[in-house]
Amino acid sequence: MPKRKTFEISAEADMTPMIDMTFQLIAFFMVLLNFAEDNQDQRINLPASELAKPPEGPSESPITLQLTKDALVLYDGNEVPVAGMRPYLLREAQVLKRSKKNPADAHVIIRADSATPTGKVQELIQLCQENQFERFTLRARQEKAGR
Amino acid sequence: MKFRKPAGVDKVEQQMTPMIDIVFQLLTFFVMSFKIGVQEGDFNVKMPLAGAGIAAAQELPPVKIQMSANADGSLRAMRMGERQLHGFDELNKEIIALVHGDTQMAENVEVELDCDYGLHYENVVRAISAVSGYVDPESNSIVKLVQKIKFAPPHAP
Numbered sequence: 001m002p003k004r005k006t007f008e009i010s011a012e013a014d015m016t017p018m019i020d021m022t023f024q025l026i027a028f029f030m031v032l033l034n035f036a037e038d039n040q041d042q043r044i045n046l047p048a049s050e051l052a053k054p055p056e057g058p059s060e061s062p063i064t065l066q067l068t069k070d071a072l073v074l075y076d077g078n079e080v081p082v083a084g085m086r087p088y089l090l091r092e093a094q095v096l097k098r099s100k101k102n103p104a105d106a107h108v109i110i111r112a113d114s115a116t117p118t119g120k121v122q123e124l125i126q127l128c129q130e131n132q133f134e135r136f137t138l139r140a141r142q143e144k145a146g147r
Numbered sequence: 148m149k150f151r152k153p154a155g156v157d158k159v160e161q162q163m164t165p166m167i168d169i170v171f172q173l174l175t176f177f178v179m180s181f182k183i184g185v186q187e188g189d190f191n192v193k194m195p196l197a198g199a200g201i202a203a204a205q206e207l208p209p210v211k212i213q214m215s216a217n218a219d220g221s222l223r224a225m226r227m228g229e230r231q232l233h234g235f236d237e238l239n240k241e242i243i244a245l246v247h248g249d250t251q252m253a254e255n256v257e258v259e260l261d262c263d264y265g266l267h268y269e270n271v272v273r274a275i276s277a278v279s280g281y282v283d284p285e286s287n288s289i290v291k292l293v294q295k296i297k298f299a300p301p302h303a304p
Contacts, residue, residue: 052187
């Protein structure tokens with residue numbers, strides 16, 4: 001009896017385009033991912049301003065204080081009332097002095113919510129001033145010029 | 148008679164599955180950690196503690212801008228000196244008129260913001276924007292006005 005020839009039918013999908021696209025997607029997300037914006041807390045809705053300039057370089061000894069609309073400072077993972085910030089600011093000033101830096105040269109970055117009472121922001125600034133901090137950066141959301 | 152396998156058909160297949168697994172895991176990681184962050188900008192203000200730098204007697208007193216608030220924290224009224232202002236655009240025009248392109252004047256003038264305790268902070272940022280400069284519509288660049296800005300002591304409620 002004559003033997004029949006058997007044909008192997010290959011049903012393999014061509015994976016090359018899919019892998020190409022996937023690598024392009026990975027490259028896209030890798031480039032856009034910014035780990036430096038970790039201090040942007042979603043609970044803070046910053047006020048908008050068209051004059052707020054992006055920082056030209058990294059600030060010297062930055063201390064970021066985030067103030068919610070309920071006047072709580074987000075510091076070190078805790079929600080601290082403004083009046084309770086005194087010991088933390090004192091510690092920050094002591095740490096700077098121990099590393100032979102002047103607290104007056106440190107930048108205090110204030111990220112306050114647009115609905116925060118101004119008096120609370122001023123109280124926080126006053127507490128910083130009492131601990132010899134002088135340089136303040138008020139952070140705002142950049143708004144495109146519409147005029 | 149023996150049938151021989153046809154020569155030259157041995158196919159060496161690479162295992163793609165682990166690579167694709169890893170690639171998809173990487174993709175998932177980057178997609179999950181991706182967040183659309185808004186662009187942020189700064190206003191740099193130097194504010195020593197009151198009394199640390201006492202102003203010389205011959206220096207001009209600061210331009211006082213008073214902002215009062217409604218019970219809900221919105222802006223009720225704004226005054227510059229003794230004049231009532233109707234909005235931040237008018238404040239900006241007043242400051243432009245005060246400085247009128249004189250950079251020396253812009254450097255010397257100091258503005259003091261005197262705000263009600265409960266006033267929403269966004270009004271302060273808008274006032275600082277109006278005082279510190281404007282965007283030139285022709286060149287689309289920022290024209291600086293007053294850079295010395297300070298707060299009056301807070302009024303406890």
